[in-house]
Amino acid sequence: MPSTLAIDARTLAAIDDLSLLAGSIVEGFIAGLHRSPFLGYSTEFSAYRAYTQGDNLRHVDWKVWARSDEFYVKQFEDDTNLCGQIFLDTSKSMDFGDGGANKFHYGRVLAAVLAEVMVRQHDAPGLVLFGENARQAVPPHASRHHADEIFHLLSQAQALGGTRIDQRLFRIVETMTRRGIAVVISDFFTTDDAARQLLRQLRAQRQEIIVFHILSPEELDLPYEGESIFEDLESSEQIPVHTDDFRKEYRRRISAFCDELQKECVGLEIEYQLLRTDAPLDVALTQYLERRAAV
Amino acid sequence: MPGLFFINSLMLAGLAGLGIPVLIHLLLRRRKKKLVFSTIRFFQQQDEQSSRRRKLRNWLLLAMRLLIVALLVLAFARPFSRQNQASGTARKQRRVVFVIDSSASMLANGTAGQRWAQAKSQMQKELSAMQPGDLVVLIECGSHANVLAGFAPPAAAARTLQDLAPALGTSTLSDGLQQAVRLLSGSPAGSDSALYLVTDLQKSACRGLSSSPVPQAIDFRIMSVGDVSSPNLAISKLDTQGHDGTLPQASVVSFSDEDAVGRVQFAADGATFLDQPLTLKAGASTNIAVPLPALKPGWHSVMAQVKVRDSMELDNTRYAAFVVPEPARVLIAEPRIGARSFEQATFFLSAALDPTKDSTNALPGPFHLQQVSPEQIPGALDSANGSSSWNVVVIPGLKSLPPGSGSRLARFVRDGGGLVLFLSDDVSANHYNSELGDLLPARIGALEQSPDINTPWRIAFVDTNSTVFSAFRTPNSGDLRIPEFNQRYSLQPADGASRFCFFDDGTPLVIAKNIGKGRVVLVNTSPDTAWTDWAKHKTFVPFVHSLARFAAQNSTHEEPGQMIACSAGDDLELQINQQADGSEFVLKRPDAKEVKIAADKQGRVRDPGVAMPGIYSLRNKVGKEILRVAVNIPEQESNLDAIRPNDFTQQLVRNQDSQKQTLASGLFGAKKDQREFWTALLLGALVLLLVEPFIANRTSI
Numbered sequence: 003m004p005s006t007l008a009i010d011a012r013t014l015a016a017i018d019d020l021s022l023l024a025g026s027i028v029e030g031f032i033a034g035l036h037r038s039p040f041l042g043y044s045t046e047f048s049a050y051r052a053y054t055q056g057d058n059l060r061h062v063d064w065k066v067w068a069r070s071d072e073f074y075v076k077q078f079e080d081d082t083n084l085c086g087q088i089f090l091d092t093s094k095s096m097d098f099g100d101g102g103a104n105k106f107h108y109g110r111v112l113a114a115v116l117a118e119v120m121v122r123q124h125d126a127p128g129l130v131l132f133g134e135n136a137r138q139a140v141p142p143h144a145s146r147h148h149a150d151e152i153f154h155l156l157s158q159a160q161a162l163g164g165t166r167i168d169q170r171l172f173r174i175v176e177t178m179t180r181r182g183i184a185v186v187i188s189d190f191f192t193t194d195d196a197a198r199q200l201l202r203q204l205r206a207q208r209q210e211i212i213v214f215h216i217l218s219p220e221e222l223d224l225p226y227e228g229e230s231i232f233e234d235l236e237s238s239e240q241i242p243v244h245t246d247d248f249r250k251e252y253r254r255r256i257s258a259f260c261d262e263l264q265k266e267c268v269g270l271e272i273e274y275q276l277l278r279t280d281a282p283l284d285v286a287l288t289q290y291l292e293r294r295a296a297v
Numbered sequence: 298m299p300g301l302f303f304i305n306s307l308m309l310a311g312l313a314g315l316g317i318p319v320l321i322h323l324l325l326r327r328r329k330k331k332l333v334f335s336t337i338r339f340f341q342q343q344d345e346q347s348s349r350r351r352k353l354r355n356w357l358l359l360a361m362r363l364l365i366v367a368l369l370v371l372a373f374a375r376p377f378s379r380q381n382q383a384s385g386t387a388r389k390q391r392r393v394v395f396v397i398d399s400s401a402s403m404l405a406n407g408t409a410g411q412r413w414a415q416a417k418s419q420m421q422k423e424l425s426a427m428q429p430g431d432l433v434v435l436i437e438c439g440s441h442a443n444v445l446a447g448f449a450p451p452a453a454a455a456r457t458l459q460d461l462a463p464a465l466g467t468s469t470l471s472d473g474l475q476q477a478v479r480l481l482s483g484s485p486a487g488s489d490s491a492l493y494l495v496t497d498l499q500k501s502a503c504r505g506l507s508s509s510p511v512p513q514a515i516d517f518r519i520m521s522v523g524d525v526s527s528p529n530l531a532i533s534k535l536d537t538q539g540h541d542g543t544l545p546q547a548s549v550v551s552f553s554d555e556d557a558v559g560r561v562q563f564a565a566d567g568a569t570f571l572d573q574p575l576t577l578k579a580g581a582s583t584n585i586a587v588p589l590p591a592l593k594p595g596w597h598s599v600m601a602q603v604k605v606r607d608s609m610e611l612d613n614t615r616y617a618a619f620v621v622p623e624p625a626r627v628l629i630a631e632p633r634i635g636a637r638s639f640e641q642a643t644f645f646l647s648a649a650l651d652p653t654k655d656s657t658n659a660l661p662g663p664f665h666l667q668q669v670s671p672e673q674i675p676g677a678l679d680s681a682n683g684s685s686s687w688n689v690v691v692i693p694g695l696k697s698l699p700p701g702s703g704s705r706l707a708r709f710v711r712d713g714g715g716l717v718l719f720l721s722d723d724v725s726a727n728h729y730n731s732e733l734g735d736l737l738p739a740r741i742g743a744l745e746q747s748p749d750i751n752t753p754w755r756i757a758f759v760d761t762n763s764t765v766f767s768a769f770r771t772p773n774s775g776d777l778r779i780p781e782f783n784q785r786y787s788l789q790p791a792d793g794a795s796r797f798c799f800f801d802d803g804t805p806l807v808i809a810k811n812i813g814k815g816r817v818v819l820v821n822t823s824p825d826t827a828w829t830d831w832a833k834h835k836t837f838v839p840f841v842h843s844l845a846r847f848a849a850q851n852s853t854h855e856e857p858g859q860m861i862a863c864s865a866g867d868d869l870e871l872q873i874n875q876q877a878d879g880s881e882f883v884l885k886r887p888d889a890k891e892v893k894i895a896a897d898k899q900g901r902v903r904d905p906g907v908a909m910p911g912i913y914s915l916r917n918k919v920g921k922e923i924l925r926v927a928v929n930i931p932e933q934e935s936n937l938d939a940i941r942p943n944d945f946t947q948q949l950v951r952n953q954d955s956q957k958q959t960l961a962s963g964l965f966g967a968k969k970d971q972r973e974f975w976t977a978l979l980l981g982a983l984v985l986l987l988v989e990p991f992i993a994n995r996t997s998i
Contacts, residue, residue, distance in 0.1 A: 098335035105335070191336040221335055230330040234337040241340045242329060244351065248340070255339040 050074040085128060085142040085182030086120040087209070088113045088152075089200075090159070091216075092133035094236045095191040097161035099218035099279050106161040108279040109187045109216050112286055114156050116185055119290065121149040126182075129155060132200075134163025136171035142182070164236045167196030175203045184209040185290065189216050190263055191236075198266055211272040214286055215263060217256075218279045224252045304375035311370035318362035322355075358992050365985045372978035379971050390488045391431040392448060394477040395420055397461070398496035399439040400468035401865065401934040405497070405609040407524045413463050415522040416495045420458055423493065423520070427451040434480055438473035438496075439464025440866035444480070465611070465908060466866030467931040468502045470494065471509040474949075481515055491516040497523035498939040503948065510950035517949070519942045527608035528553030530577065531935035532615040535601045535927075537589065545589055547601040547615065549575065550582040552936045559605030563587055566597055575603060594623040596925045598912040612935040616912050617862065618925035624665040625849040628677055628687045631668040632695055632723075642693040642721070643668065645832035646824045649841040664845060671695055675705040687714060688849035693824045694721025696728075703732040710736060711813030715848025718817065719824040720786055738794040738810035738819045742787035745804075753781035757801040764847040765797045765807055765818070768839035775839065780831035782806075785821050809847070818848050861924060864931040865910050871902040873915075873923060881918060887911025887928075 053062060053073035061075045090113045096106040113129065120127035121144070128142030129152050139155045140148070165188075178184070184204045190197045204211050219225070229244040245252075260276055267274035277286060303309065397420070403413040424433065432448035435457055445457055474494070481490040492515050496502065511517050534548035551557050556578050563571035570590045577583060587599070602614045627650055631643045638644055647654065650664040669677050674690065681687055690709065692698075710716050716736065726741040747753045756777045761770045769775055777798075788805050790796065798807040809818040822829045831837050863869050873882075873896055884892045884905050896902050907913055913926040940948075965972040 095335040098333075189335065191338065193338075218335070226330075226332060228330070230332045232332050232334045232337050232340055235333055235335050237337075239337060240331075241337050242348075243340050244348065247351070252339055259339070 049077045051077055084120075084123075084125040085178065085180050086116070086125045087128045087130060087142060087178060087182060087184045088116055089130045089132060089184060089186040089188070090156075091165060091186075091188030091190075092131045092159055092161050093165035093189075093191070094133075094161050094163055095165065095189055096133075096216070098189075098235060099220065103218050103220075103279040105189055105216045105218050105279055108277070109214075110156045110159065112187055112214060112216075112277075112283060113185075114153055115283055115287065116290055117149050117152045117156075119287065121146060127152060130171070130174055131155075131159055132165070132167060132171050133161065134166055136166070136168065136174060138174045138177075165192045165196070167192060167200050171200065172203055175200070175207055178204075178207045178209060181208050182210070183212065183290075185212045185214065187214045187216060189221075197263075201267065201270055201272055205270045205272065211267075211270070212290060213263075213267050213272055213274045215260065215274065215276045216279060217260075217276065222253075222256060222278065224249050224256075301376055301378050304377065306374060308370060308374040311373065312367065314366050314370065315363055318359060318366060321362070322359045354992060358989070361985055361989050361992065365982050365989065368978045368982035368985070372975045372982065375973065375975050376978070377971055377973045391427065391491060392434075392481060392484045392488050393427065393431060393491045393493060394434045394436060394480055395423075395454075396436045396438055396442075396470065396473035396477050396492065396494045396496075398468045398470060398473075398494075398499075398502060399437045399461070399463040399466075400499065400502060401463065401465040401611055401930045402497055402499045402502075402609070402937055403463050403522070404465070404611050405523060405527055405529070405937050407522075407527055407608065409522075412497045412523040416520070417458060417461070419520050419522070420493075420495055421455055424451040424455045424458070434477075435461070436473050436476050436480075437461065437464065438468045438470055438502075440466030440468075440864075440868075442469075442472040442476045444476060448480075464866045465910065465930060466864060467933055468496075468499075469505065470496060470502050471505040474506075474509040474511060478509070478511055478515065482512075489516065490514065491518070493518050493520055495520045495522070497521070497937075498942065498945055499934075499936075500938050500940055501933040501936065503940055503945060506945075506948045507950055510952040513951050517946075517951070519945060521942045523937070523939060525939050525941060526554070527937040528555055528557075529607045529609050529612070529935055529937050530557050530559070530603055530605050531609070531612035531930075531932075532601050532603055533582070533932045533935060535587075535599065535615040535617040535929075537587065537599050537617045537619050545587040545599075546584045547587055548582060548584050549577060549603055550935065551577045551580055552938070553607065554579045557605050557607070559603055561585060562602045562604065564600045564602075565590055565592065567600075575605070592621045594621045596620050596914070596922050598925055598927065600912075608937055609935065611910065612930045614910070615929050616910065616927040618912055618927040620924075622663065624663050625688045625845060626665045626681075626686070627667070627689045627691060627845055627849075628674065629666060629668045630671045630674055630690070630692045630695065632671055632693070634668060634670045641668075643691065643824055645826070645837070646691060646693070646719075646841060649832075649838040650845060652838075663842070671702070672699045674699065675702050678705055678709050689715040689717060689845050691717045691719075691824075691845070693719045694724040696723040697725060698728065698732045703734065703736070706733070707736050707812070710815035710817055713814035715815055715845075715850070716817045717844060717848050718819045720819075720821060721823040721825075721827060722784070724786075726786065735791075736812060736817050737791060738808040738817055739788035739790045739805060742789060745785050745787055747783045750783065753783050754785065754800040754802070754804075755779075755781060756798055756806060757803075758799050760797045763795075763797045764850060765809070765843050766840070768843045769836070775834075775836035777836055780829055780834050780836070782822055782829045782831075784823075784828040788819070788821055807844075816848060816850075818844060820844070862927045862929065863907060865928050866908055867928075868904055869907050869926065871905065871915065871924065871926070873900050873902060882923065883916045885914040885916065887913065 050063065050066070051074065053075050057075050063074050063076050066072070066074045090109055092106070096109060097104065099105050099108075117127040117129070124144050126142035126144040127140075127149060128138070129140040131137055131139045139159075140152045186201070186204070188197065201211060201213070224245055226245040228246065229242060231240050231242050233240045264274045264276075275285060397416065403416065405412055409415055427433065429450060429452070431451055433451050433454035434448050435445040435454055437443045437445055445461070446453070449457075474492070477492050481492065484490050492511060494517070496519070498519070498521055529552040531550055531552065532547055533550045536547070537545040547561075547563070549561065556576065559575050561571075561573055561575040562569055571587065573585075587601070589599070596618065597620070598616060598618045600614060600616050605613065607613070629643050629647060631641050633641050638647070641647070647666055647668065651662055651666045653662060654666065667677070671692070674692075678687060678690070687709075690706065706716055718737075720741070722744070724741070726743070729741050730737065759766045759769060759777050761767065766777075769777060782800065785800070785804060788808065790805060790808060791810060794808050794810040796805045796808050799805045804821065806821050807818065808821070809816055822831065824832070826832055831840075861871070879895060879898070881893055881895050882902060884894055886892065887909055888911075892906065894902055894905050902915070905913070905915075907926065907928045910928050910930050913928060915923045915926070917923055965974065965977065
């Protein structure tokens with residue numbers, strides 16, 4: 003297993019520079035693979051055409067000139083047209099968990115790493131932030147600088163407000179006419195069926211979808227003791243709960259919630275991955291690359 | 298109304314400790330932490346009922362802890378309620394058990410009169426003072442503790458008491474107390490129980506008190522009669538058989554701290570034969586020899602009596618009954634008949650069996666002897682019949698037996714007679730073997746001489762369990778290793794023969810065989826001093842007597858009857874014989890009254906009723922006396938020393954719980970007028986302490 007992948011989320015959290023962080027992770031990840039999935043991203047020969055002024059001399063086939071004494075230029079077909087839209091949930095509920103176990107931070111790092119991978123594959127990563135207000139933060143574009151722009155926006159992003167999946171977001175989805183990969187990073191704590199509608203909409207747009215369901219250990223295990231008043235991060239609503247009495251029931255409910263979401267994803271042929279914020283990112287990256295190869 | 302009081306009322310200050318659980322409750326009640334959580338959507342359906350239940354458990358826990366503290370404090374304060382006797386509540390029923398000592402000592406007289414009369418008088422007084430609703434039980438404590446009647450009104454008990462007579466046995470008061478406690482343990486709740494012990498507190502009756510505890514709840518009282526110390530003289534023993542060569546004797550004991558002067562009289566069958574003065578020092582005892590007069594065969598009774606002024610007259614007289622058996626008829630063959638007695642071959646035998654022969658005023662001995670010549674034996678045996686038949690024939694060593702005597706002797710033995718054969722130099726072994734044949738217990742072999750005159754044969758083994766040597770059972774009854782034997786015959790024991798005595802090398806000295814109804818005994822030595830010096834030793838006479846008795850045992854001769862003596866009130870069982878199955882007998886009591894009784898299937902007469910001291914005579918249908926029984930006052934009743942009531946009370950174990958302890962008495966104490974609650978309170982606190990952790994663990998954070 004690549005050594006970098008073993009860096010836990012808390013260590014990654016200490017690195018502020020998302021560009022450096024994503025680069026390190028991706029480099030480490032690639033170095034650890036037995037067979038690089040990046041071999042196919044170079045340009046491939048398509049046809050010859052006669053040299054015209056202005057063509058780059060690097061593309062002249064000198065062997066053909068030696069045989070025929072004519073200048074021909076090699077044409078290459080570029081395969082980096084794949085769009086990779088990253089949907090990151092920026093609702094307040096994502097801002098839960100301490101330090102590296104913070105869901106929003108974990109989601110940001112995951113998005114950055116995915117963007118880095120996409121850029122290295124000459125894919126066109128895009129970023130959509132959806133929370134209180136959905137916005138196309140960075141449209142898909144394949145260039146090195148484009149990734150830096152995504153990193154910058156991710157580092158500026160904040161988790162605020164509730165999760166609103168509305169027409170604005172759907173309109174963004176509708177613009178995704180080109181077939182590509184959509185990665186949704188969220189805790190899916192929405193009050194209604196909107197999250198599922200988003201997935202259906204993406205599927206309708208012929209997107210290969212990967213769902214990274216981010217949950218913190220506290221949300222999964224409810225490790226608190228005694229009676230406490232729990233306050234909702236988004237709605238500020240409060241409720242007294244005796245965790246000792248309720249833990250078993252809570253775990254059953256959260257498990258049912260995850261199972262239901264997974265079932266929905268399976269029904270839509272969506273790749274679903276539950277990620278604990280105390281787990282390394284290798285699972286997520288592997289998931290993405292497998293899906294990318296299938297496209 | 299019963300009031301509630303506290304023995305340690307200061308302990309009630311401990312109720313201030315009730316604040317501790319409250320404090321703990323308040324301190325342990327954590328403030329609710331406020332936790333910001335990503336979503337509360339999964340909490341919204343939490344069961345409100347469980348929250349309410351939890352709160353309820355918290356309150357229950359607090360209440361339980363408060364209760365534990367309160368119960369502990371109250372328990373240490375020892376609360377009790379007292380029944381107000383003077384508050385006009387209904388009078389409780391009393392259940393009273395009188396344990397009456399009816400032993401013989403109760404007939405003793407003291408400074409205040411006869412003890413029995415005193416006891417009855419005190420009891421009548423007590424009974425008359427009781428309420429009609431009360432219930433009374435009388436337990437007579439004689440040889441056994443007998444409940445005279447179940448719980449009955451005092452009037453009925455008084456009537457029973459009126460006719461009550463002492464049992465004259467030995468009482469064990471602990472038995473009576475046990476019975477009384479058992480009866481009172483079944484008393485219903487709300488009734489008072491009382492146990493009154495009516496006794497002279499004689500020391501011998503007060504043993505084993507520790508085994509009869511009397512519960513504290515029972516009101517115990519001693520109604521003591523008699524004096525602590527009473528001068529008394531008694532005949533403690535009357536032995537008419539005489540052992541170890543001593544004469545029959547009577548023992549007189551003084552239980553007095555003063556010297557006694559009086560007279561002692563002995564009477565046989567009602568006729569006084571000895572009357573002599575008696576002086577006995579304080580606390581001393583003496584044995585008086587009883588030279589019995591000549592008595593005919595049959596049952597006889599002897600009465601010994603001291604005439605002296607003392608506390609108890611009943612034990613001044615003692616009785617004994619015994620049987621004088623018919624003498625066994627012994628026919629002795631004397632080969633030198635007509636010679637001077639000391640020259641005769643059977644001189645030592647005759648002298649041993651009938652030492653008073655030819656005396657004019659001699660008592661009849663146990664054997665009736667007749668010497669005949671060997672030739673006269675068949676004729677003598679043939680001429681005898683009925684009561685004059687011979688029981689034993691003794692033949693010394695004869696050179697030859699008269700012709701035909703062998704078959705006649707065989708018939709005699711088979712019919713139940715006893716044949717005793719001695720040997721001598723004259724005996725022809727072959728002749729004996731052929732003439733007597735199967736009669737001999739051993740085939741006679743060769744004549745043997747001891748190898749050295751200085752090392753004669755001696756007796757090595759004697760079977761003292763057999764009748765032949767029964768005289769030597771007791772220690773110091775004679776050393777049979779002293780007699781020396783120089784000659785003998787070698788013997789080859791016949792089948793079924795029993796060796797009762799043999800020499801060092803195992804050769805039999807006395808060997809016997811049962812033939813038909815009789816038996817033959819062969820003594821492998823001479824009856825005179827030719828072969829042995831046994832006749833010169835003191836063990837010879839008892840041996841010859843036992844030998845003759847053993848030989849006669851299977852004949853119609855009656856053995857001396859065992860003297861039957863018992864104490865008044867004992868459970869007596871008389872074994873008559875197997876043939877007495879269902880037979881009716883008449884028992885004549887000392888007061889001349891006759892009672893008809895029947896024997897059971899085993900020929901036993903059980904519990905014929907021997908309550909009063911004296912001679913009891915048992916006769917069959919035809920009036921023949923079968924046996925006599927002497928009934929006396931128990932020896933220990935003569936010692937009238939008593940213990941003081943306080944000492945008795947100290948010896949008596951008063952336990953807290955009665956045998957049948959109720960739950961209520963265990964919780965609230967045995968006292969009926971005062972109920973203590975500390976046990977119940979402690980029990981309650983203990984239960985709550987056990988339950989509290991379960992509830993606390995359910996509700997703890």
